[in-house]
Amino acid sequence: MADSKQKLFTEFAPVSTEAWMNKVTADLKGADFDKKLVWKTNEGFSVKPMYRAEDIEGMAQTTSLPGEFPYVRGTKADNKWFVCQEIEVENIEAANAKALDILNKGVDSLGFVIDREDVSAENIAKLLKDICVECIEVNFKTCACASVELAKILAAYFASANVDLAKVKGSLNFDPTGRELARGKQFEDAAKAYAEMIDATKALPNFRVLAVNAAYLNNAGAYSYQELGFALAWGNEVLAQAQAAGLDVATVAKNIKFNFGVGSNYFMEIAKFRAARMLWANIVKAYTEDADAAKMAAHAVTSDWNMTIFDAHVNMLRTQTEAMSAALAGVDSITVNPFDKTYQESDEFSERIARNQQLLLKEESHFEKIVDPSAGSYYIEHLTASIAKQAWTLFLDVEEKGGFLAAVKAGTVQDTVNNAGTARRAAIAARKEVLLGSNQFPNFNEKAAAKIKTLAQDCGCDAPAAKVLDFTRGASEFEALRLATEKAAKRPKAFMLTIGNLAMRLARAQFSCNFLACAGYEVVDNLGFETVEAGVEAAKAAGADIIVLCSSDDEYAELAPKAKAAIGGAAILVVAGAPACAEDLKAQGITEFINVRTNVLGTLTAFSKQLGILK
Template sequence: MANQKEKLFSDFPPVSTEEWMAKITADLKGADFEKKLVWRTNEGFNVNPFYRSENIEGMKATDALPGEFPYIRGTKKDNEWYTRQDICVKDFKAANAKALDVLNKGVTSLGFNIDGDDVNVENVKTLLNGICPEAVELNFSTCYRKSLELTNILADWYKASGADLLKCFGSINFDPFKPLLKKGRDAEGWAEKAAEIVKASATLPRFRVLAVNGYSLNDGGAYIYQELGYALANGNQLLSALVEAGLDAGLVAKKIKFNLGIGSNYFMEIAKFRAARWLWAEIVNAYKPMCKNECPNKSPEGICLCASKIYVHAQTSTFNTTVYDAHVNLLRTQTEAMSATIAGVNSLTVRPFDESYKTADDFSERIARNQQLILKEECHFDKITDASAGSYYIENLTKSIAEQAWALFLEVDEKGFYEALKAGTVQAAVKVSADNRFKALATRREVLLGTNQFPNFTEKASDKIVEKEACGCGCSKDAPYIPLPTSRLATAFEELRLATEKHGAPTVFMLTIGNLGMRLARAQFSSNFFACAGYKIIDNLGFETVEEGVKAAFDKKADIIVLCSSDDEYATFAPEAHKLIASKAHFVVAGAPASMDELKAQGIEHFVNVKTNVLDTLRTFNAKLGIE
């Protein structure tokens, strides 16, 4: 058999990179390789159309193993992750019952969001009644001002439970910069409070009580390198401040938990988590935390390498979720979950698909749980550690994202993450990125299926939108600083459709004539275009004459008539249709014919094509039609 394999490979001689490039250049027939095939990413680096073994020579990951510093391939040797479900706690008995129920349905991690005013001993006892702390990861989030009190209560509860504290995993989501990022108000004395919380959790060695919530940047529209770069600066600010306060660097590092988002850029997200492990390991290692235990995972100098292990919880993004065609959210969150689990996160929350327009119900929460369970029980994603290792493409993405994120980290770290937040530079940068993505969506350079491309023509959403009850602390003060942006990517398109629903949908009539292939293609394009605003679409197979088509449109009481034909035929058909329609309906030509300037000179105002700003055009028509 070995000889057969050798013979097989000898039949296919190696092909050099130069030979591949020569073949590609020939196939391009004069087109520019860089412009045609090189992907210019939003992350600040280019991606080539192919990579080879020579492109990963000298990379650290190629010789590393899972569980080995700097942990590019994973902080552990297996790929087990906690399946987490978050519970908004309003009624503590009901929340306890729900927790016990979902623990029997595959959940291995619970997240409790508690209002600050409800933090007390009796409520925590009620919430955790019957839950075995050694068998499930327990995570808690509450108001900034009540986090220390909650830490003390939990430390006492764990001690009283009689559990082996070395087998108890969990976290408290104390994020000292959340008030600045989310509400635009300062949290003075954050370093002192963080130090107190670390000390209060000393009896819980596996409990992480300092949160780096990178997901808030992700949900605000940040690019991948920004989420990672700012998260690293956030983490280092915590680490350096508490070391300066006299705490041990190894202790502090083991108390920090990274909560990162997952976007839809599948391979980039895999690379992001790999880069996060690598860069955080280098940051912590620079503090030279000394190992105080008999642990084999230390350097020859006695530096604790366990302290350099990042602990990452991932949750699917809200930025790209939609109200219309909401079941597409299932596809988005599933691929996001795949990215995170292939990349080897420690725990994962898949957000319910209907969260964008109402409080999740039992059905959507069950589906969200099962999305993870399918990856474990049917796809066996937990059986392979770092399945992407050795992929020339992903190894290069990991390196490129790491370089971009590291450059941003150094830039922010120079003056400090906290000072950058107060100056508003982080929030402003994320807003610029979000605005760029909004513009890309409006021009269809970024696609959200069901929103700006291939919408469900007849869907109504106004009846299913339910105002969601706020979960967690509701306290607020004046906001002297800039908070992060909060709009979802689809919000502007959804506002258009909801306005259309309220007003009543205008009718768009496809006047198809002439060249069969072109009229059908342009009718389909135009139908999708106007359906993004919820307009009623009437398509047609074709008319013999323009007059026949205009008459049919008037019979259907069309508000907008779209001429769909070929570029050559527009010179004749468009002026005739424009004259017949006059001012009785809005007239649109589908395409960008060479005769466009001549047609505009004749009074034809509207053209729609692949370069058109969909959002601005639909807003213009809404205004013309009196839709507010």
């Protein structure tokens, strides 16, 4: 038997970075390495195709252990997290019954969303009836105007419930700044409210009453470094306000809970949470030497921004990878949004699936058994350091300009994040960012209008008075286009006129069907026609509104003018590809081309306007 302490692969000679680069350069055959293999992230830094040990030499983050400052590897020595599910409290007794039911189905963290009109000692007692608050995590969210009252009611309830107050874990989501960001509603004298809430719950050391809801930024389309940089400035604003009001900073820090969104950029999200703990620890250390105060309490909720109405079951794939990122990154709790959240109040099936997505990670994949498995990964350590640098630069910029609250009141934060969301939607329109089922590989015959039941709600406490975040999802413009098609008197039909080179016509027909189905058009594919005239005749017989000529670039110079002449004004002629003769064809009045460089949304919108579906 081989020596069990022998290192693996010792029989292989080490390969230097220079040798690797020589091999890569040779394989590139003269192509530029940086242009071909190095890509630039939305966060503004470059990512190489390979990393080696030398790339992480000197990084301080690689020397710490889980539970050690600066907590890049986690604030604890294990990777256990709470499985959280939110409950909209519309009926107190029904909410209590639902809570008891899902606690028996794997949930160990409850998130009650309660209207301010229902905030009373009697209702809280009914809501928490028969729930062992020492065994789970209990979280509450209500209107900011009722949060102080709710904090006092909860403190009184726990004190009278004959429980060990040190074992009561959870939070109250009081976030006046987030309220202004998301709803444009200002809150006067937040520092006073901070003091009242902290004082009311001082007997509950593991119950946090102040929130930094960075998930708002995520749901508005912020890039990862923006969400992190603004979240740090947001948390620092709370500390600064509390300090100015004479509160103990360490106590305030121990009362802050960060609620982050988590998107589908798998490795970047892992790095984001690792960097978040590290940077927050260093910020708090500037105020106090209390090591426990420097531990970030981080909750992750899967992103709303990239969820879709069409092909909604794909949302489960997105939320699964998002939950994986958060779990591997060592967050304290996770909420997985049900896949149908975008179009209805989630039902029992979708909520069960959302719960089970986390339970699978725990019980079958054993994610909670290993702490920070990404530690030492050259790639992830590089991402952690890079996103930390970008977020820290943004944090310092916000601080130099007066702090986070000043930036919110000036609209700087809202503009920055909304511009990022606009840029990302533009990338989706051009398929530079893919949302399966929306801008790529749609379910051709799906209809969704009948299933949309979700309505926006407002707490109604006052009118908006400031700029707000734009929560338009990435798929929203494609969905609006497709829903307009559903409402049209006639569903447009796109006919593939396949002719000539067999391989090219089949590939381009497949591409074109996928392209046009993103608008909800009916697509008719064909194996091929002997002549253009036969293809046009078949298209007219089928009642085609759009005829797509699918052939090879070399054949378009001859075939496209014939197709135009045969079609006349009976349908829109589209050429699939980007042939060298495109300018000559345009001069002959053939103006529509679709290819991989085409803006999908813009092109389909123009077609829908020509067809009278859109104004």
